[in-house]
Amino acid sequence: xxxxxxxxxxxxxxxxxxxxxxxxxxxxxxxxxxxxxxxxxxxxxxxxxxxxxxxxxxxxxxxxxxxxxxxxxxxxxxxxxxxxxxxxxxxxxxxxxxxxxxxxxxxxxxxxxxxxxxxxxxxxxxxxxxxxxxxxxxxxxxxxxxxxxxxxxxxxxxxxxxxxxxxxxxxxxxxxxxxxxxxxxxxxxxxxxxxx
Amino acid sequence: xxxxxxxxxxxxxxxxxxxxxxxxxxxxxxxxxxxxxxxxxxxxxxxxxxxxxxxxxxxxxxxxxxxxxxxxxxxxxxxxxxxxxxxxxxxxxxxxxxxxxxxxxxxxxxxxxxxxxxxxxxxxxxxxxxxxxxxxxxxxxxxxxxxxxxxxxxxxxxxxxxxxxxxxxxxxxxxxxxxxxxxxxxxxxxxxxxxx
Numbered sequence: 001x002x003x004x005x006x007x008x009x010x011x012x013x014x015x016x017x018x019x020x021x022x023x024x025x026x027x028x029x030x031x032x033x034x035x036x037x038x039x040x041x042x043x044x045x046x047x048x049x050x051x052x053x054x055x056x057x058x059x060x061x062x063x064x065x066x067x068x069x070x071x072x073x074x075x076x077x078x079x080x081x082x083x084x085x086x087x088x089x090x091x092x093x094x095x096x097x098x099x100x101x102x103x104x105x106x107x108x109x110x111x112x113x114x115x116x117x118x119x120x121x122x123x124x125x126x127x128x129x130x131x132x133x134x135x136x137x138x139x140x141x142x143x144x145x146x147x148x149x150x151x152x153x154x155x156x157x158x159x160x161x162x163x164x165x166x167x168x169x170x171x172x173x174x175x176x177x178x179x180x181x182x183x184x185x186x187x188x189x190x191x192x193x194x195x196x
Numbered sequence: 197x198x199x200x201x202x203x204x205x206x207x208x209x210x211x212x213x214x215x216x217x218x219x220x221x222x223x224x225x226x227x228x229x230x231x232x233x234x235x236x237x238x239x240x241x242x243x244x245x246x247x248x249x250x251x252x253x254x255x256x257x258x259x260x261x262x263x264x265x266x267x268x269x270x271x272x273x274x275x276x277x278x279x280x281x282x283x284x285x286x287x288x289x290x291x292x293x294x295x296x297x298x299x300x301x302x303x304x305x306x307x308x309x310x311x312x313x314x315x316x317x318x319x320x321x322x323x324x325x326x327x328x329x330x331x332x333x334x335x336x337x338x339x340x341x342x343x344x345x346x347x348x349x350x351x352x353x354x355x356x357x358x359x360x361x362x363x364x365x366x367x368x369x370x371x372x373x374x375x376x377x378x379x380x381x382x383x384x385x386x387x388x389x390x391x392x
Contacts, residue, residue, distance in 0.1 A: 019340060019357035137391045144215060161215035163370070164381055164390065173369030174359070185360055194360065195333045 002193055005060035005071045010157070011178040018181060020194055025063075027056035027071065032084055035075070045077040046123045049109035054121065057113040068119075068193060071111045072179055076154045078104040083153050089142055092155035096141075096165065099154060101132040103168075106154070108175035110184055119191075122183040126171020133165060141165070198389055201256035201267045206353070207374040214377060216390055221259075223252035223267065228280055231271070241273040242319045245305035250317065253309040264315075264389060267307045268375055272350045274300040279349050285338055288351035292337075292361070295350060297328040299364075302350070304371035306380055315387070318379040322367020329361060337361070 004011060007026040015022050034055060038048035050073075057071025076083040078099060086092035109123040133141075141161060142149070149155040156162030158169065158176055174181035189196040200207060203222040211218050230251060234244035246269075253267025272279040274295060282288040305319040329337075337357060338345070345351040352358030354365065354372055370377035385392040 017356050018359045134392055140391055160213050163214045163377060166378060167382070169368075169378065172365075181359060182362060182365065186363070195336055196330055 001064075001067045002188070003060055003064055003067045003069045005056045005069050008072070008151075008178055010159075011072055014174060014177055014179050014181055018185065020185075020188065022070070025060050027059040029056050029059055031073075035082060035084070039082060045075040045082060045105060045107045046109070046125060048082065049073045049075040049107040050111065050121055050123050053109040054111040054113070054118060057111045058116060061113040061116050065115045068112055068114050068191065070184070071113070073109050074153055074178065075107045075109075076104055077107065078102065085153050086150055086155050088150070089146070092149045093138065093142060095155045096130075096138060099130045101130060103127055103129040104154070106171070106176060108172075108178065108180055110179055112184075112187060120187040122180045122187075124172045124175035124180040124183075126169070126176050128166060128171070128176070129168040130165050131167035137164070197260075197263045198384070199256055199260060199263045199265045201252045201265050204268070204347075204374055206355075207268055210370060210373055210375050210377055214381065216381075216384065218266070221256050223255040225252050225255055227269075231278060231280070235278060241271040241278060241301060241303045242305070242321060244278065245269045245271040245303040246307065246317055246319050249305040250307040250309070250314060253307045254312060257309045257312050261311045264308055264310050264387065266380070267309070269305050270349055270374065271303045271305075272300055273303065274298065281349050282346055282351050284346070285342070288345045289334065289338060291351045292326075292334060295326045297326060299323055299325040300350070302367070302372060304368075304374065304376055306375055308380075308383060316383040318376045318383075320368045320371035320376040320379075322365070322372050324362060324367070324372070325364040326361050327363040333360070 002022040004022050004024045005027045012024050038051050052073035053071040057069045061069040086095055106126045111121040112119045156165055188194045198218040200218050200220045201223045208220050234247050248269035249267040253265045257265040282291055302322045307317040308315045340357055352361055384390045
């Protein structure tokens with residue numbers, strides 16, 4: 001049995017659309033303290049995302065030692081800081097204003113554990129460039145998307161109206177949506193979780 | 197008013213999810229003869245896809261001279277031939293077997309016309325590598341996807357179980373799904389069809 005240790009609807013959708021059978025169970029990790037200690041340890045965003053993905057999988061693996069558990073994490077790094085999920089629409093607005101007209105990196109990491117042991121991990125780094133959108137555009141974007149933005153680091157979803165924020169997107173689209181899917185599917189085939 | 201000159205559900209979904217208002221109207225172009233004449237004229241797949249996208253937009257533009265009309269096309273080129281949409285599941289199987297364990301190019305083109313005049317066009321070329329999947333996998337894939345594959349050149353959708361066919365995907369994901377969306381949105385902003 002594959003357990004997705006995440007409450008992210010985007011990740012669940014990616015797996016379901018790809019035809020992978022799984023159940024989802026939230027690790028309920030308090031992410032921010034761990035993120036901040038990764039940051040304090042001078043980890044790269046890649047190392048930080050891998051650490052968080054692994055920790056989420058480890059928590060769920062401890063509850064289900066026989067299962068294969070998939071943890072995942074994304075870190076948005078603008079070169080100065082790692083972004084957290086916005087707590088309200090004011091914070092979403094502030095994040096978008098600070099990303100506007102600049103390029104940022106989005107690291108997407110995933111880890112698979114079984115019985116607490118790390119079996120596989122992968123991370124993919126994408127580079128996204130926001131255009132110099134107007135205040136009127138930002139207002140209409142926040143109005144249209146509303147509370148849906150609060151679960152999203154950087155306050156955007158490319159598979160929605162968020163694509164209008166961008167001038168350029170370089171990277172693996174699956175990873176941007178939440179999982180380095182092609183690498184994950186390859187691992188799942190090797191483990192005979194899915195057919196090859 | 198923006199008219200999408202296509203019956204493709206994937207293209208309609210891309211525009212709708214991006215928050216672009218439009219209506220869809222099928223050009224009802226008989227694509228294969230035009231494709232074959234492009235091929236006979238030794239056009240590249242890029243030129244062919246642009247020609248087809250433009251022709252679809254031109255047909256709908258002639259019916260609605262005031263409207264902005266978006267035509268689109270994709271050509272799958274394996275280096276030897278351009279693929280058509282499979283007519284039945286046997287043809288879908290044959291296409292997949294001939295793409296298996298190889299890299300092919302997928303050209304995605306879009307054109308905007310108004311009053312019959314070409315205002316904008318873009319084309320994006322992606323490179324996709326299918327893995328050496330087993331016959332058992334192919335059977336289960338054809339069973340699971342069924343008639344949904346008949347509208348799809350190459351008999352796959354990356355935003356579905358089709359992702360399991362691939363080892364590697366290089367290119368713009370929006371273009372692979374059916375539209376060079378970032379370039380299109382930029383044009384639509386310039387024309388003030390959407391806010392900037």
